[in-house]
Amino acid sequence: VTQEPRLKICQVALDTPVRRLFDYLSPSGPGPQVAAQPGMRVRVPFGRQQLVGVVVHLRDHSEIAPDKLRPILTVLDEQPLFSEADLSLLLWAANYYHHPIGQVFAAALPRLLREGDDGLRPTTVWCLTAAGHAALNDAALNRAPKQRLLLQTLAQNTETPSAALNESLTEWRNAARALVEKCWIESHQRNSNADAANAAMTLRETEPVPSSAQAAAIQRLLAAPHGGFLLDGVTGSGKTEVYLRVIAAVLARGDSVLVLCPEIGLTPQLLHRFEQRFNAPIAALHSGLTDSERARAWVTAARGQARIVIGTRSAVFTPLPRLGLIVIDEEHDSSYKQQEGGFRYSARDLALLRGAQEKVPVVLGSATPSLESLQNVAMQRLTHISLPERAGTAQPPRLVLVDMRAHAVHKGIAMPLLQAMQRHLEAGAQVLLYLNRRGYAPSLVCQGCNWSAPCRSCDARLTVHQRADRLACHHCGAEEPRPTRCPRCGYEVHALGHGTERVEETLAERFPQYAIERFDRDTLRQQQELEAAIDRVNSGAARILIGTQMLTKGHHFPDVSLVGILNADQSLFSTDFRAAERLAQTIVQVAGRAGRAERAGEVMIQSQYPEHPLLTQLLQEGYAGFAASCLTERAAAHWPPFSRLAVLRASAATAAAVMRFLQAAAALPNSDTHVVMRHPMPSTMHRRADRYHAQMVVESLDRMRLQKFLDLWVPQVEALPGTQGLRWALDVDPLEVF
Ligand code: ADP
Ligand code: ZN
Secondary structure: OOOOOOOOEEEEEEOOOOOOOEEEEOOOOOOOOOOOOOOOEEEEEEOOEEEEEEEEEEEOOOOOOHHHOOEOOEEOOOOOOOOHHHHHHHHHHHHHOOOOHHHHHHHHOOHHHHOOOOOOOOEEEEEEOHHHHHHHHOHHHHHOHHHHHHHHHHHOOOOEEHHHHHHHOOOOHHHHHHHHHOOOEEEEEEOOOOOOOOOOOOEOOOOOOOOHHHHHHHHHHHHOOOEEEEEEEOOOOOHHHHHHHHHHHHHHOOOEEEEEOOOOOOOHHHHHHHHHHEOOOEEEEOOOOOHHHHHHHHHHHHOOOOOEEEEOHHHHHOOOOOEEEEEEOOOOOHHHEOOOOOOOOEHHHHHHHHHHHHOOEEEEEEOOOOHHHHHHHHOOOEEEEEEOOOOOOOOOOEEEEEEOOOOOEEOOEEHHHHHHHHHHHHOOOEEEEEOOOOOOEOEEEEOOOOOEOEOOOOOOEOEEEOOOOEEEOOOOOOEEEOOOEOOOOOOEEEEEOOOHHHHHHHHHHHOOOOOEEEEOOOOOOOHHHHHHHHHHHHOOOOOEEEEOHHHOOOOOOOOEEEEEEOOOOOOOOOOOOOHHHHHHHHHHHHHOOOOOOOOOOEEEEEEOOOOOHHHHHHHHHHHHHHHHHHHHHHHHHOOOOOOEEEEEEEEEOOHHHHHHHHHHHHOOOOOOOOEEEOOOEEEEEEEEOOEEEEEEEEEEOOHHHHHHHHHHHHHHHHOOOOOOOOEEEEEEOOOOOO
């Protein structure tokens, strides 16, 4: 089929499950249309609907018959949103993770942009009028509490954006309407982000003088035109300080910087640290943003108006003209791997690829590097830079194991830890306790017949939530009222085990004179609540901190001198090949919260198995020694990073259906003897949210061979018959295999 040569064919990525690009004709028709360019969004007809997609390539011919080709309806951007380099990163990701290209683009774009919005919608801000100020104590408001609350909220600031009101108040819009009618409040449209690209890059605060190790690290990073670096520095060694110095130099030469942080590592504290240091426009991309805030931040970055982009996993796809440096903080963190949904990518690995493609240095920082990165150092794919000592005068904390069998244990806390708490609190310091289990107790059991409250939808027990007086499943979110008697035998039931809520209760009884701050998803649902809690810790109002993972990452609490790890045993006997690595990382990271300033730090790790080799080795040899022997074990067992894995995960309404599908996938031909297809297996939690989950592992010692196998296999898996009601996803380089 021949085309008239002047007709340009646009190949467009559309958010559909189809694994290819779609051909459209360049827009014709009347009006001054911009010519479609790669990287621009376009609106196209698709069946009887219209979809927004991204032009990936221009071609002068198409395989599609000319009379079947339809024209693009509108070109949505005047300038490409994605550069050639951005497009090639996304194409690479679609290929490597074997995911439909259109869905990969959809994952890279904020929702509003995906829907065709330009992302620069002005924000609506609200403020009090003079009459509104005068009316603050008006008795007429006694019968309108919502209006009064809104008025009081607005009185706190000169202007309050709608998004902030959405977060702090519920159903405020009716109250707003009533107050506007009374002329007590008014709203305005604000266009933020005037072109700030040329803002002066002056430093706002004085920097500490780098230690000699920091200075050496900074020098090596600045001397490197490109390449990957592992900044391996103990907790509190001043890694962030190194990033900040290097970033300052990159900004000074006119380039921009991409900084990636773990999901809960992008704390207000870290953001403030960047804002205080640099007088440069920063776009922050994290889960706390509204859709329009996210779209605006993204567009600012793509147009070169932000000089620093700081964000979580998906920020790795943010276009950034004149990219000069990529930083990945806490590179070992599992939140860099997308583990849900269809497109399961590693932001760390993609960042390394992006750096290589755009020829800019990539810095991976961690106190507990992933075994992958350590192996990359051994293979000379990453350059190792170490910061072996804590910055300033801070000393490394002292770690001890507390044998839970040898001591009296008071509601989950052993005597030596209680005594140490007393000592540190009396000395005026703060104490931090870590327990990776929220709720009051992990199960509700009957003392008569041993019944324990099960989730109706999962192979799991329900967690007791005392304050809410409910039982909740932490896997599917189901909730039910808490029974007072056993539904099976009628005997009394009681909460068994300890979660953060219960530990808080225990400590409140034991140390009534010290204020407690609990950090978990039940107490801190919103960013503002987290900020307030951090403020109470930093002001010294809170003295005892108890929390889950939320408390362990990125925080710098200078007055914490004692850290207690309440249960180190949860993953000692896990079957997952990464469990030991994760546990060691958690222990070292939590321990790293102790003694970060003048006060000497002490860490107590409670265990039923203090003689376990993992724990003893970690304490005797530190993370580096532990990681070295862990790598030796992985090599012997041919686990990653010495082999490459892909997992086909599936779920269905019945156990038979999911196994049938995986068995059919396992029976597909494989001509490469260097690629092994393992037997399909039910997942550790077989039934979850009323579906049966199972998976099969494919492995090879050779990445290329595995990729070639997947190229042939995945389309055949997709074409397997009888998959109604079945869901599946391919997980390349999975973090877990069970
Ligand atoms: P990391 O990121 O490795 O945990 P940070 O960069 O947060 O470490 O530094 C830990 C603390 O030490 C911070 O309060 C920081 O301001 C301080 N710090 C960093 N470098 C120095 C230095 N060279 N001299 C004095 N204090 C420093
Ligand atoms: Zn459940």
